[in-house]
Amino acid sequence: MTMDFKPILPATHTGSPIIIAGPCSAESPEQMLETATRLQRQGVRIFRAGVWKPRTRPGGFEGHGKEALQWLDMVRRRAGMLVATEVGTARQAADALEANIDLLWIGARTTTSPFAVQEIAEVLRGTDTPILVKNPVCPDLDLWIGAVERLYLCGVRRLAAIHRGYKVPGETTYRNAPLWEHVAQFRRQLPQLPIICDPSHMGGSRNLILPLSNTALSLGYDGLIIESQCNPDQALTDSHQQVTPETLSPLVATNRAHTA
Numbered sequence: 001m002t003m004d005f006k007p008i009l010p011a012t013h014t015g016s017p018i019i020i021a022g023p024c025s026a027e028s029p030e031q032m033l034e035t036a037t038r039l040q041r042q043g044v045r046i047f048r049a050g051v052w053k054p055r056t057r058p059g060g061f062e063g064h065g066k067e068a069l070q071w072l073d074m075v076r077r078r079a080g081m082l083v084a085t086e087v088g089t090a091r092q093a094a095d096a097l098e099a100n101i102d103l104l105w106i107g108a109r110t111t112t113s114p115f116a117v118q119e120i121a122e123v124l125r126g127t128d129t130p131i132l133v134k135n136p137v138c139p140d141l142d143l144w145i146g147a148v149e150r151l152y153l154c155g156v157r158r159l160a161a162i163h164r165g166y167k168v169p170g171e172t173t174y175r176n177a178p179l180w181e182h183v184a185q186f187r188r189q190l191p192q193l194p195i196i197c198d199p200s201h202m203g204g205s206r207n208l209i210l211p212l213s214n215t216a217l218s219l220g221y222d223g224l225i226i227e228s229q230c231n232p233d234q235a236l237t238d239s240h241q242q243v244t245p246e247t248l249s250p251l252v253a254t255n256r257a258h259t260a
């Protein structure tokens with residue numbers, strides 16, 4: 001199927017490479033605003049935070065849900081950033097659209113389910129919100145491409161992919177192995193689709209964020225989505241992989257250099 005995509009946002013809004021950063025989870029208005037202010041000071045223009053957290057096993061913090069969409073709105077108004085969150089169900093997509101969230105992403109577990117992607121795609125029909133589609137948890141190119149096609153067939157044109165790596169048995173270095181060569185095949189099949197690297201869920205640890213980001217940029221990736229928050233050690237989710245906003249300074253400098 002031939003697809004003709006539109007840019008997710010004008011380059012003047014995103015910078016190049018596109019840098020999206022923010023906490024794994026929206027935990028409180030204070031955590032959101034302090035993180036956003038510090039990221040904004042670094043030059044980050046797009047803020048991410050999960051309000052519905054897809055936990056692999058039940059029992060942990062599952063996000064503050066709809067209430068936290070208002071905190072994203074506060075970040076938009078007070079820090080002047082664009083805001084992004086994950087949607088995993090049709091209801092969540094409808095709530096996020098109603099709250100005018102600027103960008104939405106579909107998480108790795110959700111991309112794995114054609115039913116869930118289809119239901120979300122139906123809700124997005126007729127809207128112009130940019131959608132970022134993470135790779136599925138397993139290395140199945142068709143599932144990932146199929147998710148992009150389902151959205152496209154519902155009229156979504158502002159699309160990009162997020163490469164966050166794959167669960168591979170026995171893997172020890174990475175939380176989710178990058179499998180760069182496998183993803184190169186995906187890129188060859190959809191050469192017009194922008195691709196953003198998520199070194200946080202790939203590496204699973206702070207020391208891997210910069211090297212993975214640099215590898216992705218050297219491979220011509222269009223951007224990065226990185227988990228960062230004001231107090232990484234106290235994070236309720238994914239604490240080991242979150243970095244302070246100031247840690248992102250060398251990466252955002254690349255972004256500034258490209259847009260200067």
Ligand code: PEP
Nearest residue numbers: 024050107108109164201
């Ligand atoms: C996230 O971005 O916080 C997340 C849950 O990611 P993934 O779907 O890659 O596990």
Ligand code: MN
Nearest residue numbers: 024227237238
């Ligand atoms: Mn996370």
